Amino acid sequence: MKNTKIKFVSLFSGCGGLDLGFEQAGFQRIWANDFDENAQAVYRLNLGEIDGRDILTVDESEIPVGDILTAGFPCQPFSNAGNRKGVDDSRGMLYKECLRIIKAKMPKVIVFENVKGILSSKYIDGRNLPEVIKEDLETTFDENNIGYNVVYRVLNASDYGVPQNRQRVFFVGVRKDLNITFTFPNEQRNKTNLVLNQVLHIPAEVPNQVHWGLSPQALEMLEYIPEGGSWKNVPYEHLAPRFKKIRDNMKKYHSPNFYRRFSRAEICGTITASAQPENCGIIHPT
Numbered sequence: 001m002k003n004t005k006i007k008f009v010s011l012f013s014g015c016g017g018l019d020l021g022f023e024q025a026g027f028q029r030i031w032a033n034d035f036d037e038n039a040q041a042v043y044r045l046n047l048g049e050i051d052g053r054d055i056l057t058v059d060e061s062e063i064p065v066g067d068i069l070t071a072g073f074p075c076q077p078f079s080n081a082g083n084r085k086g087v088d089d090s091r092g093m094l095y096k097e098c099l100r101i102i103k104a105k106m107p108k109v110i111v112f113e114n115v116k117g118i119l120s121s122k123y124i125d126g127r128n129l130p131e132v133i134k135e136d137l138e139t140t141f142d143e144n145n146i147g148y149n150v151v152y153r154v155l156n157a158s159d160y161g162v163p164q165n166r167q168r169v170f171f172v173g174v175r176k177d178l179n180i181t182f183t184f185p186n187e188q189r190n191k192t193n194l195v196l197n198q199v200l201h202i203p204a205e206v207p208n209q210v211h212w213g214l215s216p217q218a219l220e221m222l223e224y225i226p227e228g229g230s231w232k233n234v235p236y237e238h239l240a241p242r243f244k245k246i247r248d249n250m251k252k253y254h255s256p257n258f259y260r261r262f263s264r265a266e267i268c269g270t271i272t273a274s275a276q277p278e279n280c281g282i283i284h285p286t
């Protein structure tokens with residue numbers, strides 16, 4: 001039987017978050033790549049085979065042609081949580097690897113995903129980075145001189161059925177000869193099914209349930225944080241010195257909302273890669 005599924009090639013695949021979504025939406029993954037061994041292990045467990053080489057060492061001829069190319073190129077240099085060195089940090093230039101592969105393959109559609117911080121990042125010459133990416137894709141040509149029509153926008157995962165407030169920038173490029181105008185889908189309005197008390201029914205038979213190993217200091221702070229609260233509920237005398245320093249000068253540190261314990265009536269915050277209580281909502285409501 002003819003396989004009519006639309007095929008995608010995934011670069012910087014990580015543990016496969018984006019790829020899982022693509023597969024669930026009916027697309028067929030034909031190649032994925034990530035050089036991080038832990039990411040590969042999770043990927044293999046959940047999705048399947050993945051090429052584990054540094055993308056810098058992979059020749060375009062070794063990558064199959066897909067209809068869609070997806071890439072969540074490294075976001076640390078652009079992340080609000082990071083030091084925001086922008087493209088001066090060599091990891092920021094990895095998106096150029098995507099351009100190299102796109103130029104050789106000219107897939108019909110390109111999907112880039114990145115953190116919100118990229119919107120205010122600058123390219124080496126001072127230009128706005130998302131605009132540079134858009135322009136680069138618009139002028140990535142094969143011998144037929146066809147580039148891409150590109151749109152980009154911040155999307156919140158919870159507007160599309162995911163029980164997590166996670167804002168990410170999506171770039172979508174459609175090859176010009178296809179004459180398709182891409183528009184982002186409408187946001188879901190009723191989100192009551194995404195709040196924690198709707199999604200925290202963990203069945204007993206789920207394997208590998210391991211509690212997050214928090215430090216004794218973190219565990220002590222948690223004692224004082226009610227459902228829906230944060231580190232701001234912890235009495236000053238129970239704060240570790242580094243937190244006292246921040247509490248002493250909240251204005252200087254922009255009143256960070258560490259140790260959020262989301263309530264059961266809320267949608268969870270962004271689960272970050274490091275998943276430390278300082279910057280993400282991993283604390284159970286109760």
Ligand SMILES: C[S@@+](CC[C@H](N)C(=O)[O-])C[C@H]1O[C@@H](n2cnc3c(N)ncnc32)[C@H](O)[C@@H]1O
Pocket residue numbers: 012013014015016017018019033034035036039053054055056071072073074075094113
């Ligand atoms: C932001 S993560 C991608 C997350 C992924 N899109 C997801 O949905 O799970 C970026 C990934 O790029 C990978 N990476 C960074 N430099 C790379 C390189 N030179 N070659 C291959 N992978 C690389 C990292 O290991 C990391 O997993």
